[in-house]
Structure formats: C-alpha cells, structure tokens
Amino acid sequence: MLAGAGIGYNLDANYPYLMERWMSEQKIRVLVAKPGLDGHDRGAKVIARALRDAGMEVIYTGLRQTPEMIAEAALQEDVDVIGLSILSGAHMALIPRIMELLHAEQLNDVLVLVGGIIPDEDIPALKNMGVSGVFGPGTNTQAIVDHITSALTHRQ
Amino acid sequence: MPREESISVLVEQALNGQRRALARLITRVENRAPDSVEALALLHPHTGRATLVGITGAPGTGKSTLVNALARTLRARTFTVAIVAIDPSSPFSGGAVLGDRIRMGDLAGDRGVFIRSMANRGSLGGLAAATHDVVRVLDAAGFDYVLIETVGAGQSEVDIARTAYTTVVVDAPGMGDDVQAIKAGILEIADVIVVNKADRPGVQNTVRALRAALDLGHRFRLTGHHGSLIQTPAAPPPDYDFWTVPILQTVATEYTGLDEVVAAIHQHGAHLRESGIWAERERQRIETELAERLRDALLVQWTAAHAPDALQTIVERIIKREVDPASAVRALIDGNKPEK
Structure with a gap:
C-alpha cells in the first residue's frame, strides 16, 4: 500500500516530498x-x-457522552479506534450498551479500548463483549500506541 | 486504514443517505485513495445544490459554539446540515487532536446533521483541494447546508473560505485592538462579521473597531472581469447593489442573535445571485482548483518519469550555487539538464 501502487506514484525514500505527502x-x-x-x-x-x-488523528469529544453520542461520532468520523475512559465504576453498564450500538451500526471492525478504573475481575467480561484492550492507571502510553498499531495491522 | 469496499457501491449508498457509506467515502476522498477519482466523477453531477458557508476566526472566538448554534437554528427551519470542522495537524508528528465536536454536543442524535472533523495535515498544500472534495461529497449526499469551520490564520484559511459562497468571520470582545483588525487580512474575506460573546464587556469597542476597519477598506470592491476578480475603485454604477458587510452580535451559548446570522447568510446569497457575482466566484473557484490540481498532477507525473534522485541532484546543485531554482525549473520542463 505504501508504494502507492495503482496510482502511478513512483514512491521511494529518495522522494521526500511525495513520500511525506503519501x-x-x-x-x-x-x-x-x-x-x-x-x-x-x-x-x-x-x-x-x-x-x-x-x-x-484524535477526535476528542469531551465529557459526559452518552453511548448513542459515541456510536454516532464513531460512525460519522469513520474512526479505526475508540478509546473510552471511565472512572465512575459504571463501565459494566455503559460498555455493553456502546458495543451493542456499534454492532447495530455495523461498526464491528472498530477497535475498542477501555481505560480508567476497571477492576481486574471485570476485564474478561469486557473482552468477551469485544473490547480489545483494557488499560489501567500507570499504563505506559507507548503500550497503548503499540497495541493499536499491532491490532490494526492484524485486522487488514 | 484501508477497508476494501467497492467505490461505486459506496457512492450509491451515500447518495441514498446511508451515513456509514458517506463517512467511508469521505475517508477515501480525504486520503486521496486511488479510487477516489472515480468516486468524485460519479458524485459530480449531484453537486452544486448545497449552500456552502465558511466560518473562520481567531482561536477562542467561539467558532465551534457558533457553528453548533447556527446548525441548530437551520435545523429548526427543517434544513439538513453537514459540518466540516478543520483543526491543525502537529507539524512534528503529523497527528492531531480534533476537538470541535466538544462544542457540538447539542447536535447529537439529530439525523439531519452530519459532523466530520478534518486535520489540515501539514503545510504541503492540497488542504483546499481535500476540503473541496469532502464538501463535494456532502453536497452530493443532499445536505441543504455545508458549514466549513477553520481556524482563521493564514493563506490556507483564505483558500478554504473561497470554497464557500458566504464567509462568516467570527470575532469576540477582548481579542485585540483595532490595529489587529486592520492588519489581519481575514476581514477582507468576510461577507458577514459576527461578534460573538456579545454579553461580555467591550463589545461596543469591538464592533466600532471592526466597522472602522471595514470602512477603510470600502474604497475598493471586487468585480468579475474576464474570469478573475479584480479590485476596482468604488465609484459604483448608480444601479449597482453594494453588499454592506453586516456586523452582527451573538451569544452563541444562549442562541442569541442566530436568526439574524441566518438572515444575513440568506441575504448575501441573494445578493450574489442578483449581482452575478455568484457565477463569477464559482468560475474563479473552479479555475483556481483546476490549476492547483494540474500543478499537483504534473509534479507527480514528472517525479514518476525521472530517476529517483533527480530532484535531489538539482537540490544539491542549487545549494552549491551552480544553478538557481528558476533556471533549474525552466531546464527541467524543457527536458534538459539545468545549465550552469
């Protein structure tokens, strides 16, 4: 894909301009x-x-989003990944609803990550619902970046 | 990330109002995927119906909040609204944080609204072209209004403003003195000026400074002349209907003053049509876009046809002062080696 196959771009490291643009x-x-x-x-x-x-490219939607708002934003913005941050303890109520709505909108291939305060015993249930990764306090941000890049590479 | 779907199916679904297909199509077009050319060709006959409104202004003037309120006001009149909100990319990582949706929560759950955030993706040009294309997709999808929001700083914003028929420039009290208003070239592109946060102290000073800055500029007007807009002295023909840029006051968080903004946008549209400037602007817009695309395509074509290090070799020679850039380009398009 990187080589710009099919559009006549002859990309090469020696073409910084085109390389950077692509x-x-x-x-x-x-x-x-x-x-x-x-x-x-x-x-x-x-x-x-x-x-x-x-x-x-991160679309940041701010506080107090309903599951409906999140699914709709994910659809309109055609995102590859959704990162949900929950510190209220309501994750077992909110996340099933979000996954259900994503499913209804046929956004099954969107990677869903959860962060915040999530007790260990809830993690298997979340993963069962289709959550790809759960990241608690103290996670190295690079671990999240790596998780995303590797999961998206495998999806293709 | 590429997810393979037939482009003609996507186009058909988007034209039939399927929002997911529309979103995917926008991604393809924004990424300039190989098949986006085909998509744009299929969409082109369906474009030209939406009213395109540009909204620009300095950071912190409340553009997103105003767009939110404007969209709600248009929705109340049963118009459908698409929003393209453009934020800067990081020049270092190429990533971006796009935060315009934070102020647009009121529009959630309304199927007559479609919001798309775009990063400007660096300074390599082509932002105007990418915006044109995304706007085209939304236009073809049948939205009555397409609102294009950009941070007002620099040439690319002026270019984007020219995508729209009507450009609304947003200011707010306390954003700087009247000299700022004069030097900022952004006032020259304004068709409608909105002073937002008008419940704050100093609003009258801001309005006065803007009015004064506009009056300074009133000695010229833009006229269509052989396919381009030129400045002519403002000795108007007696029957010529001048557009006086209105300065409106809003408190977008409270939806105050929005009816006047909608009315001004309508009046400006009518003015453009009656005066013939509409057609002139469209012609000029297409001319500029065509030139930009041609320049782009020629560069790609040239690069593909030459040795991988051809450009680098010339760069080295220019650095060594063996040749100057202008002569090098002349020699390049003549197909010769640049002369010493």
Whole structure:
C-alpha cells in the first residue's frame, strides 16, 4: 500500500516530498470519549495527546457522552479506534450498551479500548463483549500506541 | 486504514443517505485513495445544490459554539446540515487532536446533521483541494447546508473560505485592538462579521473597531472581469447593489442573535445571485482548483518519469550555487539538464 501502487506514484525514500505527502494521507483515526458522569478527563487528555504525538488523528469529544453520542461520532468520523475512559465504576453498564450500538451500526471492525478504573475481575467480561484492550492507571502510553498499531495491522 | 469496499457501491449508498457509506467515502476522498477519482466523477453531477458557508476566526472566538448554534437554528427551519470542522495537524508528528465536536454536543442524535472533523495535515498544500472534495461529497449526499469551520490564520484559511459562497468571520470582545483588525487580512474575506460573546464587556469597542476597519477598506470592491476578480475603485454604477458587510452580535451559548446570522447568510446569497457575482466566484473557484490540481498532477507525473534522485541532484546543485531554482525549473520542463 505504501508504494502507492495503482496510482502511478513512483514512491521511494529518495522522494521526500511525495513520500511525506503519501505518509501524511494515511492516518489512524481515533475517537477518545468519556461516557458516563464522572468529570475526570485528565487521563483521556493524556491519551489524546500521546496518540497525537504518535501521528494519529484524535477526535476528542469531551465529557459526559452518552453511548448513542459515541456510536454516532464513531460512525460519522469513520474512526479505526475508540478509546473510552471511565472512572465512575459504571463501565459494566455503559460498555455493553456502546458495543451493542456499534454492532447495530455495523461498526464491528472498530477497535475498542477501555481505560480508567476497571477492576481486574471485570476485564474478561469486557473482552468477551469485544473490547480489545483494557488499560489501567500507570499504563505506559507507548503500550497503548503499540497495541493499536499491532491490532490494526492484524485486522487488514 | 484501508477497508476494501467497492467505490461505486459506496457512492450509491451515500447518495441514498446511508451515513456509514458517506463517512467511508469521505475517508477515501480525504486520503486521496486511488479510487477516489472515480468516486468524485460519479458524485459530480449531484453537486452544486448545497449552500456552502465558511466560518473562520481567531482561536477562542467561539467558532465551534457558533457553528453548533447556527446548525441548530437551520435545523429548526427543517434544513439538513453537514459540518466540516478543520483543526491543525502537529507539524512534528503529523497527528492531531480534533476537538470541535466538544462544542457540538447539542447536535447529537439529530439525523439531519452530519459532523466530520478534518486535520489540515501539514503545510504541503492540497488542504483546499481535500476540503473541496469532502464538501463535494456532502453536497452530493443532499445536505441543504455545508458549514466549513477553520481556524482563521493564514493563506490556507483564505483558500478554504473561497470554497464557500458566504464567509462568516467570527470575532469576540477582548481579542485585540483595532490595529489587529486592520492588519489581519481575514476581514477582507468576510461577507458577514459576527461578534460573538456579545454579553461580555467591550463589545461596543469591538464592533466600532471592526466597522472602522471595514470602512477603510470600502474604497475598493471586487468585480468579475474576464474570469478573475479584480479590485476596482468604488465609484459604483448608480444601479449597482453594494453588499454592506453586516456586523452582527451573538451569544452563541444562549442562541442569541442566530436568526439574524441566518438572515444575513440568506441575504448575501441573494445578493450574489442578483449581482452575478455568484457565477463569477464559482468560475474563479473552479479555475483556481483546476490549476492547483494540474500543478499537483504534473509534479507527480514528472517525479514518476525521472530517476529517483533527480530532484535531489538539482537540490544539491542549487545549494552549491551552480544553478538557481528558476533556471533549474525552466531546464527541467524543457527536458534538459539545468545549465550552469
């Protein structure tokens, strides 16, 4: 894909202009959202910033998003990844609903990551619903970037 | 990330109002995927119906909030609305944080609204072209209004404003003195000026400074002349209907003053049509876009036809002062080696 096959681009490391342009046109798009009612968005902002620095385009939707708002934003923005930050303890109520809506919109191939305060015993249930990764406090942001890149590479 | 779907199926679904197909199509077009050319060709006959409104202004003036309120006001009149919100990319990582949706929560759950965030993806040009194409897709999908929101700083924003028929420039009290208003070239592209946050102190000063800055500029007007817009002295023919840029006040968080903004956009559209400027602007817009695309295509074609290090070799020679860039380009398009 990188070689620009099929469009007559003869890309090569010796073409910095075209190389850079082509690279810049292929972006991983991520929706970072905070469902539920807690107002602690520090973590979500740190993640948004880290993913931006990893070259991704992060659509940040802010606090108090309903599952419906999140599914709709994911659809309109055609994201590859959804990052959900929940610190209220309501994850076992919110995430099933979000996964259900994503399913209904046929957004099954979108990678869903969850961060925040998630007890270990809930993680298997979340993964069963289709959540790709759960990242608690203290996670190295690079681990999240690596998770996304590797999961998306395998999806293709 | 590429997800393979037939482009003609996507186009058909998007034209039939399927929002997911529309979203995917926008991604293809924004990424300039190989098959996006085919998509744009299929969509082109369906374009030209939407009213395109550009909304620009300095950071912090409340553009996104105004767009949110404007979209709600248009929805109340049963118009459908698409929003393209453009934010900067990081020049270092190429990534971006796109935060315009934060202010547009009121529009969630309304199927008559479609919001798409775009990163400007660096300074390599082509932002205007990419925006044109995304707007075209939304236009073809049948939205009555397409609102294009950009941060107002620099040439690319001026170019984007020219995508729209009507450009709304947003200001707010306390954003700088009247000299800022004069030096910022952004006022020259304004068809409608909105002073947002008009419940704040100093709003009258801001309005006065803007009015004064506009009056300074009133000695010229733009006229269509052989396919391009030229400045002519403002000695108007007696029957010529001048467009006086209105300065409106809004409190977008409270939906105050939005009816006036909608009315001004309608009046400006009517003015463009009656005066013939509409056709002139469209012609000029297409001319500019065509030139930009041609330049782009020629560069790609040239690069593909030459040795991988051809450009680098010339760059080295220019650095060594063996040849200057202008002569090098002349020699390149003549197919010769640049002369010393």
